[in-house]
Amino acid sequence: MPIRVQILLLPETMLSTLTGPLDLLSTAGTLWPLLMGTEPQTLFDVELISSTREPLCFAGGLTIHPQKTLDQAGPADVVYVPSIFITPDGELPASVSLASNWLSKQHSDGAMLCSACTGAFVLAETGLLKGLPATTHWAFGELFQQRFANVLFKNNAVLVVNSDARLTTAGANASWQDLILHLIKSTANERVAEETRRLFLIDNHDSNQGAYSHCNLQLTTADKEVAKAQSWLQANLAASLPVEQVVQQSALPERTFKRRFKQHTGMTVIAYMQMLRIDAAKTRLVTDNDSVEQIASDVGYQDPSYFRRIFARETALSPSQYRRKWK
Template sequence: MDIRNMKNITIVVPDCGVNLNSIGGAFEILRRANDFWIKTGNESRLEIHIAGFMRELKAHESYLAIHPIDIRTIQRTNLVIIPSLIDDFSKVVNTNRALIDWIYKQYQNGAEVASICSGAFLLAATGLLNGKSCSIHWNKAVEFKRMFPEIKVAEDKIITDENGIYTNGGAYSFLNLILYLVEKIFDRSVAVYCSKVFQIDMERTAQSHFTIFNIQKGHGDELIGKAQTYIEENIDAKISFENLASELAISRRSFDRRFIKATGNTPMEYLQRVKVEAAKKELEKGRKSIFEIMTDVGYADDKAFREVFRKITGLSPAEYRNKYNRSVA
């Protein structure tokens, strides 16, 4: 189906904690895009609904509320947008079976589906992401992988687009997803207009330089926890994982397997990420040179340090410092 022929958009309201900004923001940008399209001499292209199985959903300690229409009155739609969720994700899946089925049936009937941030948990529960890539907020990636190991998480991407299914990285990067959809629905000029009106950077494609490396220690594996502590306390040393495994009285193969299961990273990936996180903090302070920071985190090869830093953050050390160090003009 060509998304340019789309007429009906349904922003769904799950029965759970929801980030209302992702609903209101998506609605407002799409509405403004359609208004601009009309003002430039075209016929209205969109009919936008906010729909769910409940009459009211309160959020933010009941300061805010939304009143969706009954989703059962919508027989067919062209695009389903799933907002960002704020809740226990296993509970969300269990309490929204009817909505999950509705989304699945709409896709089977030709609709496209877009998830915003943690809305990907609801989308994944439909089975529509199986065998596809999915972007999600970096701090939800580990939990998502545990719940849906059959789905490939595109950790660095802000937006994925596969076979009429769209996902995005998270937080306010959903604005980039909505702009992306605006360009597909209308054209580049409408997307540029919305970019200027809402002051959204159209060229953001990666989320890696926003990532704060979260030291995963809630896994319950005491042995791997000891290994993590050792790595974090010796980032300037040349660590032999063969020797570390031996010190922990475990084979290297079992050590690697348990480490990946517990943290989501190989031991070497974990070490690199710890080093880069320490380097990021020093670059943000701006008190040391890049060479000094590189040495502090255990790198002797400037090229190797820059390559690992860029791989993890999407930026060079100099670019990161210029972007996040307040003392840089």
């Protein structure tokens, strides 16, 4: 019996994370055998589920017709949530609340839930990710942490699998490929996943999201002392003892300042400084020809070996690999 997969279709769905997975799941087990002259086998029964049966119109005039409503959808083995468009202010579409209730029911009925990119916001609204690791698009990491503080957020992760909880989240847009191949491998078999990879020319990610991300340098408008510290840190990457200096400049008790800084930025002062330094190093590695040692020193790391370890931890690439990848 084919594996029952339901794809949640919202008016705000980003189509690249819908149509690609639809192609892979619809052809897994059939197209490769047809090309190779062997017996095809339909492995996945895929349905598009939405709150209405009315056609949904997307950018460029593309219209998609859902096959069933949320009320009509029966039980599923897998429910997949594509990415959705989220405005910079973080306001979630009204459709998310209704969808999250439906997702909770499908999960309680035994379905595996998975999301791509900002689809993690829909999944997290169910409350099912509480206390579990998860990821989403790197640019929405701060917003995700502020909205779902009880989720163990993994900003650099491409794919986070919670097998026992039947919950999986994928990172920025193209990581849907990693998610769908994992889905095929875990629910069908590894051979079909590899055939699908070859057929659609999909490579493994040789790095994590940290190799693609760029830090958000927007200053908070809600706390002038935190904004002042953010500005100073950005202008003084190579400063020694940066935490002590911004605490002193704030004239606040250390614990108070650190609490307010994390509240408004989503990270500790030292983590924020490290983000700025690594981001500056990424730019330098691509835009000039200075040695790794010189760049490390300029962004605040006097020990090149330590810099290389931190850089590799954040990007899954060495500085030299990063330079070759992007320069």
